[in-house]
Amino acid sequence: MTLQGLLWGPDILSATDLLQVFVHFMLLSLLAIGGAITTAPDMQRYIVGEHRWLTDAQFTASVALAQAAPGPNVMFVAVIGWNIGGLVGVAATLAGSLLPSTTLALSATRWGAARRESIGVRAFTAGMAPLTIGLLLATGWVLTEPARHMPAAIALVALTVAVMLRTKASPLWLIAAGAVVGGLGWV
Amino acid sequence: MSDLDGAPRSPGSATEMFRVFTWLALQGFGGVLAVAQRELVERQRWMTRAQFVETLSIGQVLPGPNIVNMALMIGDRFFGWRGAVASVAGLLLVPTTIVLVLAALYGQLSAVPIVAGALRGMGAVAAGLVMATGLKVVPTLRQNPQGLPVCTLWLVLTTLAVGVWRWPMVWVVLGLGALSMAFAWWRLRR
Numbered sequence: 182m183t184l185q186g187l188l189w190g191p192d193i194l195s196a197t198d199l200l201q202v203f204v205h206f207m208l209l210s211l212l213a214i215g216g217a218i219t220t221a222p223d224m225q226r227y228i229v230g231e232h233r234w235l236t237d238a239q240f241t242a243s244v245a246l247a248q249a250a251p252g253p254n255v256m257f258v259a260v261i262g263w264n265i266g267g268l269v270g271v272a273a274t275l276a277g278s279l280l281p282s283t284t285l286a287l288s289a290t291r292w293g294a295a296r297r298e299s300i301g302v303r304a305f306t307a308g309m310a311p312l313t314i315g316l317l318l319a320t321g322w323v324l325t326e327p328a329r330h331m332p333a334a335i336a337l338v339a340l341t342v343a344v345m346l347r348t349k350a351s352p353l354w355l356i357a358a359g360a361v362v363g364g365l366g367w368v
Numbered sequence: 369m370s371d372l373d374g375a376p377r378s379p380g381s382a383t384e385m386f387r388v389f390t391w392l393a394l395q396g397f398g399g400v401l402a403v404a405q406r407e408l409v410e411r412q413r414w415m416t417r418a419q420f421v422e423t424l425s426i427g428q429v430l431p432g433p434n435i436v437n438m439a440l441m442i443g444d445r446f447f448g449w450r451g452a453v454a455s456v457a458g459l460l461l462v463p464t465t466i467v468l469v470l471a472a473l474y475g476q477l478s479a480v481p482i483v484a485g486a487l488r489g490m491g492a493v494a495a496g497l498v499m500a501t502g503l504k505v506v507p508t509l510r511q512n513p514q515g516l517p518v519c520t521l522w523l524v525l526t527t528l529a530v531g532v533w534r535w536p537m538v539w540v541v542l543g544l545g546a547l548s549m550a551f552a553w554w555r556l557r558r
Contacts, residue, residue, distance in 0.1 A: 328491070
């Protein structure tokens with residue numbers, strides 16, 4: 182890979198294009214309620230549909246690759262940045278995705294921390310707690326989708342839940358076991 | 369709000385927070401939340417389960433990646449903006465490097481059947497990890513002012529609406545969240 186390819190990606194986007202990407206991702210950052218992955222449909226519309234910087238298959242592969250790698254789900258934004266514009270593209274998409282939301286989160290939590298005994302803040306946290314747990318279970322359920330037609334994969338999901346609830350083992354071992362079982366072609 | 373007073377122990381420095389969040393991120397395949405609970409609540413004991421749910425609730429309502437918002441809040445509580453920067457950098461720096469190396473190699477890797485199979489197996493485990501994280505914090509709802517039965521109702525409705533019926537999450541959170549918060553408000557007023 183050339184230095185130019187590393188920095189700017191395969192087809193060099195103009196500075197205007199990069200700025201547009203940055204601004205669009207900043208906008209999505211503020212709409213990303215419920216996590217970064219909820220903005221993936223709109224990113225797809227913008228990058229594949231509107232600008233044709235990536236194909237559909239490239240976009241989907243970017244998301245899948247980030248899911249398989251260690252780290253937060255938001256890493257898929259970095260892979261998309263890489264595929265459209267090398268390291269400069271990564272800077273545009275990742276900074277765009279993170280700057281507005283982190284600034285807002287920091288100021289909102291400081292505001293809330295100062296008023297944590299107020300009835301409004303207490304009603305907010307007490308009201309949101311059951312929904313938060315429901316969203317976790319829903320995410321787990323959605324992630325089982327590819328496994329649901331394979332009994333061995335369902336057993337693997339169930340075993341994971343049991344080990345996590347009953348033992349203090351690191352999830353890393355379970356992930357490694359999943360990789361081995363999958364690599365052997367059992368699920 | 370994300371108050372961590374009464375947490376069993378505190379991190380020693382912003383550097384320690386960077387290290388813990390880096391290690392946490394590296395264990396997180398298919399998302400970091402399951403590992404976050406194990407590391408932050410059970411191993412490091414920087415927060416209780418109830419504090420974890422509270423922080424996560426806020427992280428989910430605010431826009432942006434939930435786990436990044438959580439790291440930001442936890443770091444800020446212990447060491448101000450230095451802690452916030454250290455925690456978020458820990459979460460992102462090494463994983464970004466790894467994922468970009470993988471992206472650069474992707475063309476060669478994706479054709480190997482063992483790699484595809486291993487990814488499938490890891491995906492199934494990732495699903496189980498997220499579910500276990502949710503199940504483990506259910507007991508914290510006993511201390512909720514709304515009471516366990518009402519909380520269970522909101523929990524089940526949220527799971528069905530988002531996970532099974534696949535309604536847009538923003539409407540579920542705004543709609544059910546408003547009802548749940550209104551009920552919590554009413555219970556707190558009495």
